[in-house]
Amino acid sequence: MVTLELNEVGARYGRRQILTGITTPPLQGGQVVALLGPNAAGKSTLFRRILGLLKGSGDVRITGTSSSRPVAYMPQDTGVNAVLTVYESVLLARMQGRSLKVQQQDLEEVERALRELDIMALSERDISDLSGGQRQLVGAAQALVQAPDILLLDEPTSALDLHRQIDLLSILGRLARERRMLVIVAIHDIGHALRFTDQALVIANGGFVACGPTPLVVTSEMLRDVYQVIARVENCTQGQPQLIVEAAV
Amino acid sequence: MTEDIRTMTTEGRERGFYRSLVARRQLILGGLLAALLISLCVDLALGPARYSLGEVIEAVLAPGNVSDQVRVVVWEIRMPVALMALVVGASLSIAGAQMQTILSNPLASPFTLGISAGAGFGAALALAFGVALIPAAIDYVIPLNAFLMAMLTSFLIHALSMRRGVTIETIVLLGIAMVFIFNSLMALIQFFASQQAVAAVVFWTMGSLTKATWPKLWMSLAVLCVVVPLLARHGWALTAMRLGDAKAESLGVKPRGLRLEVLVLVSLLSAMAVAFVGTIGFIGLVGPHIARMLVGEDQRFFLPGSALCGALILSVGSVLSKIILPGTVIPIGIITSLVGIPFFLFLILSRRKASW
Numbered sequence: 001m002v003t004l005e006l007n008e009v010g011a012r013y014g015r016r017q018i019l020t021g022i023t024t025p026p027l028q029g030g031q032v033v034a035l036l037g038p039n040a041a042g043k044s045t046l047f048r049r050i051l052g053l054l055k056g057s058g059d060v061r062i063t064g065t066s067s068s069r070p071v072a073y074m075p076q077d078t079g080v081n082a083v084l085t086v087y088e089s090v091l092l093a094r095m096q097g098r099s100l101k102v103q104q105q106d107l108e109e110v111e112r113a114l115r116e117l118d119i120m121a122l123s124e125r126d127i128s129d130l131s132g133g134q135r136q137l138v139g140a141a142q143a144l145v146q147a148p149d150i151l152l153l154d155e156p157t158s159a160l161d162l163h164r165q166i167d168l169l170s171i172l173g174r175l176a177r178e179r180r181m182l183v184i185v186a187i188h189d190i191g192h193a194l195r196f197t198d199q200a201l202v203i204a205n206g207g208f209v210a211c212g213p214t215p216l217v218v219t220s221e222m223l224r225d226v227y228q229v230i231a232r233v234e235n236c237t238q239g240q241p242q243l244i245v246e247a248a249v
Numbered sequence: 250m251t252e253d254i255r256t257m258t259t260e261g262r263e264r265g266f267y268r269s270l271v272a273r274r275q276l277i278l279g280g281l282l283a284a285l286l287i288s289l290c291v292d293l294a295l296g297p298a299r300y301s302l303g304e305v306i307e308a309v310l311a312p313g314n315v316s317d318q319v320r321v322v323v324w325e326i327r328m329p330v331a332l333m334a335l336v337v338g339a340s341l342s343i344a345g346a347q348m349q350t351i352l353s354n355p356l357a358s359p360f361t362l363g364i365s366a367g368a369g370f371g372a373a374l375a376l377a378f379g380v381a382l383i384p385a386a387i388d389y390v391i392p393l394n395a396f397l398m399a400m401l402t403s404f405l406i407h408a409l410s411m412r413r414g415v416t417i418e419t420i421v422l423l424g425i426a427m428v429f430i431f432n433s434l435m436a437l438i439q440f441f442a443s444q445q446a447v448a449a450v451v452f453w454t455m456g457s458l459t460k461a462t463w464p465k466l467w468m469s470l471a472v473l474c475v476v477v478p479l480l481a482r483h484g485w486a487l488t489a490m491r492l493g494d495a496k497a498e499s500l501g502v503k504p505r506g507l508r509l510e511v512l513v514l515v516s517l518l519s520a521m522a523v524a525f526v527g528t529i530g531f532i533g534l535v536g537p538h539i540a541r542m543l544v545g546e547d548q549r550f551f552l553p554g555s556a557l558c559g560a561l562i563l564s565v566g567s568v569l570s571k572i573i574l575p576g577t578v579i580p581i582g583i584i585t586s587l588v589g590i591p592f593f594l595f596l597i598l599s600r601r602k603a604s605w
Contacts, residue, residue: 072499
């Protein structure tokens with residue numbers, strides 16, 4: 001099974017140091033990890049560093065995979081105006097680095113990704129016509145179709161309605177377990193993190209704050225220090241952890 | 250069980266959609282190719298010496314069966330011009346398509362990036378003052394000057410674009426600045442040149458296929474044949490570039506390296522094309538837009554689609570240039586602009602959806 005371990009990982013853009021000293025215990029496949037932190041904490045930078053798009057200090061160790069490209073990354077959504085259908089845009093994510101000839105198996109993988117995310121109905125639509133939420137689901141399909149061992153998703157739920165947010169996070173949890181895949185999701189909704197993720201990695205100002213099982217990491221102290229809010233976590237009558245925010249600090 | 254059947258049906262429908270999309274695009278490419286062959290035949294049939302279409306086709310297929318005069322007119326005079334229209338049209342259109350793709354800008358083309366203007370300046374130096382940037386046979390001084398200035402322009406744009414902090418929007422602005430610089434230099438040349446030289450410069454900048462000869466055709470074709478497979482090799486990566494740098498990068502594409510490589514290739518392609526026939530500004534802009542509307546932006550169809558559209562526009566332009574004023578061949582650059590731009594506006598305005 002795939003394992004990702006970060007050891008004192010740093011990253012810089014030019015001379016500007018963006019990340020320093022990010023360390024995690026070995027994060028194993030089959031689970032969902034929340035990457036938490038306020039705006040401009042360095043979450044996207046950490047993803048780019050893990051993917052190898054940025055150089056920096058420290059060590060990103062990926063073991064237990066035979067794939068030459070074990071990590072797939074879905075960046076934050078930006079609008080596109082390409083004349084491509086959803087089906088084609090997912091196919092081209094699958095075909096990168098492959099020959100121009102599309103095999104039957106490639107089409108099957110595209111359809112599997114679209115089906116997993118329940119967006120088969122969008123297949124024939126032009127990507128330029130999609131709403132922000134639909135684009136995010138297509139973005140997730142583009143990452144998933146690469147059959148990665150590690151899936152990095154940068155705020156995949158930011159433009160989704162509540163129903164779709166819950167759907168997507170549940171699907172990611174199921175896929176992580178079924179495919180023994182490690183899914184890391186940058187997310188701002190702490191309530192969703194508590195409910196849908198197994199572990200949480202918290203960063204702030206480009207530095208490491210905490211990493212461990214989500215219920216142990218998301219505490220009133222962490223919320224006060226990192227997010228500057230007075231908040232607490234309580235279980236509801238159904239036993240689900242809920243975030244109750246009282247005020248900004 | 251019901252669930253299985255439902256899933257399989259949906260799957261079948263999506264697969265069917267994709268297959269029909271591919272089939273439709275192949276059909277469109279086939280249609281363009283057929284139109285191109287018809288246009289080529291008509292182009293060959295037209296000229297001051299009046300031969301029937303049948304006679305011309307026979308001269309093409311069985312040169313031994315026709316008189317020497319027909320054979321010489323068709324093979325030595327009309328054929329290089331007609332084929333040059335195809336090669337130059339395809340080259341300029343491919344160059345425009347890839348410039349638009351890698352710079353994410355619908356206005357990018359050899360013309361708007363200043364490459365054609367650079368070529369025009371190089372040609373004007375030779376035409377007005379007899380300046381040869383590199384000593385060459387007299388027939389080749391003008392195209393060689395044009396080619397060198399076109400390449401120099403694109404290398405200047407590359408060099409500036411490699412500076413830190415230069416975005417793709419800046420590259421297009423640099424190109425537009427190049428156009429203005431070369432236009433000013435051209436005005437300066439025309440101010441100092443003789444009246445006869447000014448006329449030659451103006452004629453060159455109008456673009457004309459009549460300068461085509463077999464050796465020039467082979468050279469242009471050779472560049473096209475080398476560049477196209479190199480571009481096709483990056484088909485998936487180039488398609489991904491249209492999703493934006495961040496997305497392309499996340500899919501494993503290296504946007505900076507790819508952009509540089511493709512810019513060099515398309516500069517070569519457009520420099521070669523304009524060097525021999527002069528400034529034909531409209532093909533590189535409109536050919537790709539029409540191809541995009543017809544076959545989308547999957548490079549497996551967009552690349553051949555752009556080539557065929559560009560070749561067809563220039564070939565039809567060549568036909569029109571001979572029939573508008575019987576007995577006079579109007580410079581092709583004027584025709585393509587006059588006929589093509591209204592057609593382009595019609596295409597844009599008649600579509601409900603934005604084409605870019």
